[in-house]
Every structure is written in C-alpha cells, then in structure tokens.
Amino acid sequence: MSKEISKLKSRSEVPEELKWDLTKVYQNENELAEDIKGIQEEIKRADKLKNTLKDGSLALKEALKTYFTVERKTVKVYVYTSMLSDQDTNNKKNQGLFSQAQQLYAKVAAAFSWFEPELLALGEKKLNEYYDNDQELTGYKQYISEIMAKKDHLLSEKEEKLLAGASDIFSTPENIFGILNNADLKFPTVTDEKGNKVELSHGLYGKFLESGNRRVRKEAFQGLYKTYGQFENTFATSLAAHVHTHNFQASVRNYPDAVSAALSTNNIPVAVYDTLVERVNNHLDLLHRYVEVRKEVLNLDSVHMYDLYAPITKLPEEKYNYKNSKKIALDALSIFGEDYVQTVKNAFASRWIDVLENTGKRSGAYSSGMFDTPPYILLNWQDNLESLFTLVHEMGHSMHSYLSNHNQPYHYSDYSIFVAEIASTTNENILTQYLLDNSDDLQFKAYVLNHYLDGFKGTVYRQTQFAEFERWLHDQDKAGLPLTSQELNNKYANLNEHYYGPAITNDPEIALEWSRIPHFYYNFYVYQYATGFAAASALAGKIVKEGPASYLEFLKSGSSALPIDIVKQAGVDMTKPNYLDDAFVVFEQRLGELEDVLAKLQN
Known part of the structure; x- marks a missing residue:
C-alpha cells in the first residue's frame, strides 16, 4: 500500500496565532485605499515646492518635511503590500496591490527628483547660513551632508526624474525571478527517512540536507536542481538583465563601476x-580543513556538496x-537586559x-517593517536547531529596527x-555561546560547534564566494x-571548487546554484x-x-551617522582588516574544539 504524500498547508489552514497580525498596519482595505489616495494627492504638492529651496531656510525645511511625510506613508503602503504578497505569492489580488505600491513608490521618487539637484545648487556656504538661521534644520544635517557627498554623481533634474x-x-x-522561484x-x-513521500519545497530542502540519511540528502539535492535546470536559460536571462541595469545606472551616474555605485550609498570604501x-x-x-573533518567523521570516500550540512x-x-525555541531565545538574549527581553x-x-511554511509563501526568512509598524518577522519554521538560530537572527534585525525607531526621528x-x-x-554568536555554556553533553557540544562552523562557512566563506561571483x-x-547559462555555470562551478578545496566532489548540479540565490x-x-558576521x-x-x-547604543543609532562610524563607536573598526583576521582566529579555535570533542567521543 502506497504511503500518503505530505503536502504543505494552504494559507487558510495555518492557525491564526502563528500568522503575523497585519491589522496593526491597516485594519482593512479601505484604510489602505485611503492612504494610497492621500499619497497621490500629496504628490501634487511636490511640484509647488520646486524652485523654492533658494528662498531660505524655511523653504528648505518645508520641502524636507513634505518629502518625509509623503515617503513615510508610501513606505508603509509598500511594506504592508509586500508582506501581503509574500505570505502567499499565489494570491493574485495581493500581487496586484504590491505592484501598485511599487508604481506608487516610483511616482513619489519622480515627483521629488528635483530636490537633490536643487539642494546641491545651494552649495555648502548657503546651507551653513540656513543652519545658522534655523536650529531645527540642523536636525537634518547628517541627511543633507550625505546628499552633498553625491554631488559628482547626481544628474540634471530632468534626468533624475526620468531615472x-x-x-x-x-x-x-x-520580480520575474521572485514569481518564478516562489x-x-x-x-x-x-x-x-521513514519512507514517506514528501513534496519538496524551499524550506524542506534545507531540512533534507541536514538529514543523517545520505540517500535523502542526495535525492533532495538532485531533485531540486533538476527543477532549476529546466529553467536555467530563463534564470540566466533574468539575472543578466538585472546586472545590466546596475551597470547602466552606475555608468550614467559617472561611477567607475557598479560596485562603487552600490557601496557609495552607504559611504563604504570599495577597499572594504x-x-x-x-x-x-x-x-x-x-575551510578545506573543515571539509576534511567532515569527510573523516562521516566516513566518506569523498565529500559531495549535499554532505556539507549533514x-x-x-x-x-x-x-x-x-x-x-521561544523560551531558549529569551534565555539566551537576557544578556541584553530586561527592556530588550520584554x-x-x-x-x-x-x-x-x-x-509556518504554507503553499505559495515566500521562501527563507526576513525581518520587515517601518517606523509606523511593528518590526515583523517572516519564517518558514522547521523543527530543528537551524530554525531556532533563524528566529534569533531575525529577532536581532527586528530589535535593531525597534530600538532605532524608538530613539531616532x-x-x-x-x-x-x-x-x-x-x-x-x-x-547568533550570543546564542552559540549560550548553548555551549549550558550543556555538559559532548554530543550536543559537538553539534553546536559544528553548527557554528557551518554558519561561519555559510556566512563568511559562502557569502564571499557569492560576492566574488557577483563582482564577476x-x-x-x-x-x-x-552571461548565458553556460558561462554562469562554468564560472560558478570553478569558483565553488576553488573555495571548498581538494576534499570536495564538485557535483555538476552545484553549477546551477547561482540560479536559486535571490x-x-x-x-x-x-x-x-x-x-557583518566578522x-x-x-x-x-x-x-x-x-x-x-x-552595543545597545549602536542599535539605537539608526542612520544618525555614517555606518562605518556607528560600528566604530561600538568598538569595531571595519576600515582595517583586523576584525576579519580575529574572526578567523575564532573559527580556528572552535574547529580545534570540535576536533578535540570528536576525539573524546571516539574514545
């Protein structure tokens, strides 16, 4: 008798207490429609403020306040509709609302596209006079300074509006990638492992790769990439078009390349x-040493890519x-104090x-929200340690947002x-230390150490591999x-082999990994x-x-200073390589700890 195939729940089948409550943003569609209508009306005010910045500090302050009022409402609409869309990408109505929000956001940007060129035309001397005349205006000084730093890359008013x-x-x-992928x-x-037929999904793929059964890992790995392989030309065309837009925008804004343009947004030197x-x-x-440890412990002739998470x-x-997991998270995060935990x-x-994961739900996890909403979290929960780490990871984002929203304008x-x-x-680092400190079980310690090393591999090594590929x-x-699928596959396969070293078997499927990375x-x-991990x-x-x-002061800082300076004030200078070298010291120490624990377990 054949076993019943396990299927994902539909959105309506998920218990309410395990869904986010978006009524905290809008009670109903009428409220959303009213905000959209209001934004469309307020956009018209932008044109009346055009060519007024030269009239004095009061005019500049009015323009700033008007822009942030309109932007604030627009971001609220955008965030809300994006979350509606992500909770079930099969819902055509919500997809339409999100598309409408994207268009609205573009209209707001176009309506105020005159602002930055006009501001630049004032010059530093005139701006200093404005600050002297109106102390309230100094509250926007950091924001204005960052715009002034872009003077060589802003275009004419007409060109800015067009872009x-x-x-x-x-x-x-x-958007094409998102719909195709999700x-x-x-x-x-x-x-x-129990012989049940289970419908593969983005969330279950990660769980299957953690299976102790190699057949399950291999079947999931090959099944997933067989699906992606059927659409590799579409994915390549979509990614190539996206990359081309980056290069186009960098070129028209007079940047030497796209990476310089991207990093300039946060004033990060390309040297970083x-x-x-x-x-x-x-x-x-x-990393090669860690792969060798896996090979030895798993007693494998060779390590395949689907063995790296087992x-x-x-x-x-x-x-x-x-x-x-909620209780463990609260205990681990208590180090940040009572207010944080509350x-x-x-x-x-x-x-x-x-x-919970449901059919059509966006894959992965994230923290979302804005100044006037809670800092929501999207998960696709699986009952494993990785989901606990994901919860704590995303809570870090949400607490950053919460503290910033409550301490900055x-x-x-x-x-x-x-x-x-x-x-x-x-x-994540705090949780790792908490788990290691609160267990004497060598098996558990080995598991947590391995999880940390996996996290380092995935966050430092793997994301840097992605960064190299993205630069290429x-x-x-x-x-x-x-940038056809053949070129992308060849480059990615070679880069993967370079990173993981001689102990890895470069399965042909891994050449397609680029196609599934949002x-x-x-x-x-x-x-x-x-x-960030380092x-x-x-x-x-x-x-x-x-x-x-x-550290809590860092979380409260928002964008009140340059990112590099905010981190430096918390105690880490990211303009120097020391913090990276220190991170590798910790990795090597914990790799050594794992090797020692594994040796004890064998005796």
Missing part, C-alpha cells in the same frame, strides 16, 4: 569589499519546536511573527544595510561579454553578511566581557 520614474522597470528582472516552480517528491575577498581567500585552508554528531534529542516577549505575544530611523547584518549575527557578473557585462538581485548585498564576532566577545551598553 526615478523608471525604478519599477529596473526592478522587473527581480510561485511557478514545481518540485518533485522526495522519500524521507576587496579586503574581505582577499582575507577570505587567504584563509581557505581552514550532522556529524547525533542530532539533539530535544525537538526545537516553536514553543520551546520587547522580544511582546513580539511573541503580539503576533509580529509569521511562523523618522529620517534617521532606517539603518544602512551595511550594519543590518551585524545585529542579527551578533545574536558585473565585470563580464561591463566588458560586453555574454540575493544576487539585491545589488552587492551579500558581502555584508560576511563583514564584526558581530568581535562585538559578541565584547558584550560577554564588558556588558551590552555600547
């Missing part, structure tokens, strides 16, 4: 990117269901979190993506060379996972030794 109006067109490749791909069934790639390549021997010790007997409790009680409340991953990975994509396009559509985002390693050590005071 702003095309922003939703530039996002088309990313809604249209149909994955095969996989036979799990280059130093990361250099330092990681200098320490690939540690547990090399006995799985923890405790089930990491959502209820238990807010986390509120996040759990007030349904800021969308917990709106225009400084949003923090740079460069510092975003620091808060999340600091939480843009260089290839800039040189007028093709972050390649985020414009040089991935390197920040690696730099900085977080330093900050976590500082918190354990000295307490969380300076």
